[in-house]
Amino acid sequence: AQSVSQHNHHVILSEAASLELGCNYSYGGTVNLFWYVQYPGQHLQLLLKYFSGDPLVKGIKGFEAEFIKSKFSFNLRKPSVQWSDTAEYFCAVMTNSGYALNFGKGTSLLVTP
Amino acid sequence: SQTIHQWPATLVQPVGSPLSLECTVEGTSNPNLYWYRQAAGRGLQLLFYSVGIGQISSEVPQNLSASRPQDRQFILSSKKLLLSDSGFYLCAWSEGLSRQADEQYFGPGTRLTVT
Numbered sequence: 001a002q003s004v005s006q007h008n009h010h011v012i013l014s015e016a017a018s019l020e021l022g023c024n025y026s027y028g029g030t031v032n033l034f035w036y037v038q039y040p041g042q043h044l045q046l047l048l049k050y051f052s053g054d055p056l057v058k059g060i061k062g063f064e065a066e067f068i069k070s071k072f073s074f075n076l077r078k079p080s081v082q083w084s085d086t087a088e089y090f091c092a093v094m095t096n097s098g099y100a101l102n103f104g105k106g107t108s109l110l111v112t113p
Numbered sequence: 114s115q116t117i118h119q120w121p122a123t124l125v126q127p128v129g130s131p132l133s134l135e136c137t138v139e140g141t142s143n144p145n146l147y148w149y150r151q152a153a154g155r156g157l158q159l160l161f162y163s164v165g166i167g168q169i170s171s172e173v174p175q176n177l178s179a180s181r182p183q184d185r186q187f188i189l190s191s192k193k194l195l196l197s198d199s200g201f202y203l204c205a206w207s208e209g210l211s212r213q214a215d216e217q218y219f220g221p222g223t224r225l226t227v228t
Binding site: 004034036043044045046049090092099100101102103104105106 | 145147149154155156157158159162164170172203205216217218219220221222
């Protein structure tokens with residue numbers, strides 16, 4: 001079955017630590033990839049997206065993600081996290097055949113001072 | 114700028130009762146509109162989408178229905194709620210007239226508990 005997998009459900013990091021959140025998908029064909037973030041008490045919002053071109057995409061607040069087609073992966077990274085990065089992070093995939101954003105279950109990130 | 118509203122923010126309803134959740138978008142025309150649900154321990158799942166007034170597509174069979182009576186209004190309904198309808202319901206919109214790879218903008222959501 002087609003799916004989006006986020007490997008880490010809960011991550012706890014200290015400030016200044018590096019972050020990598022895994023995301024794998026099982027859809028064939030052309031896909032468009034997204035990372036969304038939900039800060040406490042706020043709406044779900046786009047962090048970054050990949051449509052085509054350079055597989056390394058940069059988003060807001062120093063986040064970046066790398067699309068590795070051969071691994072069906074789109075991992076999210078940040079070299080140095082801040083307390084304000086505490087949030088829920090969702091990976092999502094959209095195929096060219098539909099309108100749906102197919103989400104992973106999310107990763108809860110807690111950054112401690 | 115565009116804004117998206119959902120209400121109510123929280124709702125507790127008994128099994129068998131009707132449901133109506135409303136979503137409105139401001140600051141844009143002809144948007145694509147979406148209803149998603151997040152059940153406990155699961156990812157967000159698309160329930161319905163609409164590319165125009167009166168045009169509704171269902172992604173999964175279920176106890177729910179959707180309607181779009183106006184360009185920027187999207188309603189999620191049920192005649193009789195089930196316990197399994199409990200969850201977090203999110204409305205979203207994206208720019209219309211273009212289907213592929215559009216960023217979707219999400220509302221604040223409605224937390225529905227069916228008792």
